[in-house]
Amino acid sequence: MALLRRRHSVLPGFGLTMGYTLLYLSLIVLIPLTALFVKTAGLTAGEFWATVSNPRVVASYKLTFGTSLIAATINAVFGLIVAWTLVRYRFPGKRLVDAMVDLPFALPTAVSGIALTAIYAGNGWIGQYLEPLGIKVAFTSLGIIVAMTFIGLPFVVRTLEPALQDLEREHEEAAAILGASRWQTFLFVILPAILPALLTGFALAFARALGEYGSVVFISGNMPMRTEITSLLIISKLEQYDTAGATALATVMLLASFSILFAINALQWWLGRRYQGGL
Amino acid sequence: MSTATALSVANPTEVYTETETEVVTPPVVQSATSEPWWVRWILIAVSVSFLLFFLFIPLAAVFAEALRKGLGTYVSSLRDPNAWSAIQLTVITALIAVPTNLVFGLAAAWSIAKFEFPGKSLLITLIDIPFAISPVVSGLIYVLMFGAQSSLGPWLSSHGIQIIFAVPGIVLATIFVTFPFVARELIPLMQEQGTEEEQAAISLGASGWQTFWRVTLPNVKWALLYGVILSNARAMGEFGAVSVVSGHIRGKTNTMPLHVEILYNEYNFVAAFAVASLLALLALVTLALKSLVEWQMHRQSLETSPSEEA
Numbered sequence: 001m002a003l004l005r006r007r008h009s010v011l012p013g014f015g016l017t018m019g020y021t022l023l024y025l026s027l028i029v030l031i032p033l034t035a036l037f038v039k040t041a042g043l044t045a046g047e048f049w050a051t052v053s054n055p056r057v058v059a060s061y062k063l064t065f066g067t068s069l070i071a072a073t074i075n076a077v078f079g080l081i082v083a084w085t086l087v088r089y090r091f092p093g094k095r096l097v098d099a100m101v102d103l104p105f106a107l108p109t110a111v112s113g114i115a116l117t118a119i120y121a122g123n124g125w126i127g128q129y130l131e132p133l134g135i136k137v138a139f140t141s142l143g144i145i146v147a148m149t150f151i152g153l154p155f156v157v158r159t160l161e162p163a164l165q166d167l168e169r170e171h172e173e174a175a176a177i178l179g180a181s182r183w184q185t186f187l188f189v190i191l192p193a194i195l196p197a198l199l200t201g202f203a204l205a206f207a208r209a210l211g212e213y214g215s216v217v218f219i220s221g222n223m224p225m226r227t228e229i230t231s232l233l234i235i236s237k238l239e240q241y242d243t244a245g246a247t248a249l250a251t252v253m254l255l256a257s258f259s260i261l262f263a264i265n266a267l268q269w270w271l272g273r274r275y276q277g278g279l
Numbered sequence: 280m281s282t283a284t285a286l287s288v289a290n291p292t293e294v295y296t297e298t299e300t301e302v303v304t305p306p307v308v309q310s311a312t313s314e315p316w317w318v319r320w321i322l323i324a325v326s327v328s329f330l331l332f333f334l335f336i337p338l339a340a341v342f343a344e345a346l347r348k349g350l351g352t353y354v355s356s357l358r359d360p361n362a363w364s365a366i367q368l369t370v371i372t373a374l375i376a377v378p379t380n381l382v383f384g385l386a387a388a389w390s391i392a393k394f395e396f397p398g399k400s401l402l403i404t405l406i407d408i409p410f411a412i413s414p415v416v417s418g419l420i421y422v423l424m425f426g427a428q429s430s431l432g433p434w435l436s437s438h439g440i441q442i443i444f445a446v447p448g449i450v451l452a453t454i455f456v457t458f459p460f461v462a463r464e465l466i467p468l469m470q471e472q473g474t475e476e477e478q479a480a481i482s483l484g485a486s487g488w489q490t491f492w493r494v495t496l497p498n499v500k501w502a503l504l505y506g507v508i509l510s511n512a513r514a515m516g517e518f519g520a521v522s523v524v525s526g527h528i529r530g531k532t533n534t535m536p537l538h539v540e541i542l543y544n545e546y547n548f549v550a551a552f553a554v555a556s557l558l559a560l561l562a563l564v565t566l567a568l569k570s571l572v573e574w575q576m577h578r579q580s581l582e583t584s585p586s587e588e589a
Contacts (some may be wrong), residue, residue: 009393009394009395009474010478010481010482011393011394011474011477011478011481011487011490012481012487013389013390013487013491014390014393014394016386017385017386017387017389017390018390018394018396020383020386021383021386021387021390021391021402024383024386025383025387025402025405025406028451028454028455028458029405029408029409029455029458030405031424032420032421032423032424032455033408033412033420035420035423035424035429036416036419036420036423039423078325078326078329081322081325081326081329082326082329082330084322084326085322085323085326085327086326088313089319089322089323091323091327093327095570097326097327097330098570099566099567099569099570100330100334100335100566101330101334102566102569103334103338103562103566104334105509105512106512106516106561106562106563106565106566106569107337107338107516107558107559107562108515108516108517108518108535108536108555108558108561108562109414109516109518109519109536110516110518110536110537110539110540110555110558111341111516111536111539111555111558111559111562112337114341114539114543114551114552114555115337115338115340115341115344115555116337118340118344118548118552119336119337119340124340125336125340126332126336146333149333150333150334150337153333153334169312172312173312176312182313182314182315182318185312207411210413211412211413211414211415211416212413212414213413213414213415213518213519213522214414214518214519214522214536218540218543231413231414231415231519234415234416234419235415235522235523238419238422238523241428243422243423243426243428246419247419247423250415250416250419250420253413253416254412254413254416257411257412257413258411260411261407261411265404
């Protein structure tokens with residue numbers, strides 16, 4: 001607590017609110033999280049390694065990681081187009097479109113999961129046209145990508161929007177005066193300025209997709225080795241009372257999401273420095 | 280149109296009278312800082328059709344599937360006692376989780392935004408942790424804390440306290456996943472607002488509570504509401520974390536999203552989509568309220584700093 005010694009302030013309530021904040025944070029977040037690491041530490045290295053390197057588990061990492069990466073890339077490309085049109089252009093229904101971008105945040109994941117499955121199943125609204133073409137979406141890894149794209153979309157759009165709004169038109173005017181085409185201006189003036197925000201949005205969408213459960217389990221079909229994501233494996237281990245196995249997998253996932261969080265923070269630090277120094 | 284965009288940059292009043300009905304028309308003269316009209320059209324078409332496929336169609340599908348067998352079946356599947364108890368449990372959970380996180384958010388924002396102390400950014404990072412953890416892992420940590428195999432487990436069961444596979448576990452997991460919402464809305468805003476107004480109130484003789492109620496709270500009310508709306512949506516809709524701790528006991532520990540899953544896995548699609556349609560309605564109300572509050576926040580920021588927007 002000596003670390004938290006405050007500078008002199010006339011405002012009251014520091015001790016009370018800081019004490020409550022630390023107590024509540026410890027009870028709800030820190031102590032339960034520690035329980036996970038204590039449990040993991042209780043496993044021998046051999047047990048831990050056997051669990052996390054089991055072929056079925058490794059297949060689930062590859063699937064989860066690969067589909068998340070593809071979904072985040074799709075979101076980065078289309079999210080940039082959506083953010084660009086929302087910031088730069090006017091068109092009828094724009095306000096409605098803008099509000100709808102947050103739907104994946106607001107719609108419970110189980111609901112989006114069964115809705116996407118219904119649409120992309122063989123007799124669904126979109127599935128009935130794709131299946132004759134030989135494209136199966138529901139109950140394949142393609143379906144997992146669709147669900148992960150759905151839930152990750154707002155991250156890219158909402159991270160990019162403020163960056164696009166902050167762009168100074170003068171830079172683009174200068175580029176145009178110096179003879180750059182619009183495409184060159186985009187590539188060499190606009191894109192470098194919004195790249196940190198684009199990468200942050202990509203990383204956030206990727207992190208969300210890695211841990212996603214609700215919207216994926218319905219559409220994936222959950223076939224071992226083929227369409228089984230890591231989150232689902234944790235649940236099935238728990239249902240078989242294999243708490244140790246579930247804990248080992250959870251630790252791997254937790255380390256993955258913490259590394260992404262760390263990368264995002266480093267990125268934002270870089271972004272802050274760039275704005276202070278360069279522009 | 281190209282001249283209109285050029286004007287809107289040059290003339291600040293243009294920003295306020297922005298209307299949504301204007302349609303992109305081919306420009307007479309190509310502006311140097313905008314795209315040719317056909318590029319605009321293609322980008323708008325790509326963006327709208329992407330959102331149509333990924334957002335509008337799934338939402339429409341929920342209601343279409345729920346009403347597939349008519350309104351009568353829809354209503355009767357909602358009047359099922361198990362559906363009703365799931366609705367009740369969802370509301371109760373949100374009624375506990377949202378206010379507790381609201382109080383925490385206010386306390387955290389007050390201590391972080393109004394005072395200087397070392398380790399502040401670490402504390403902010405710690406508050407954000409629940410957003411970085413996958414829902415299934417969030418549920419699992421409570422199973423490890425309070426479950427039958429945990430070190431607390433035997434003590435809890437000998438005292439007749441059940442947390443996991445019971446309502447307390449569901450509430451705890453929900454509090455965890457909605458933990459940062461209010462705090463992360465309030466902290467940046469209150470940091471930006473500084474302490475001058477509070478200091479003035481205190482030096483004029485107001486007590487700490489009076490200052491909080493009459494000065495701080497009115498300044499942050501929209502951000503507070505925003506955080507509450509978002510955390511309520513998440514609290515009522517959480518699936519992964521709650522699924523791990525609930526035990527799926529019908530009529531007892533089933534929240535609405537879990538009830539949707541059970542009905543769906545029993546191939547009772549109409550009933551599953553009927554319950555899902557209530558959650559989808561909740562999502563739409565959330566989006567509408569959120570837009571309204573965003574608009575109010577925008578207005579408030581214009582009132583306090585009119586020069587900033589121009």
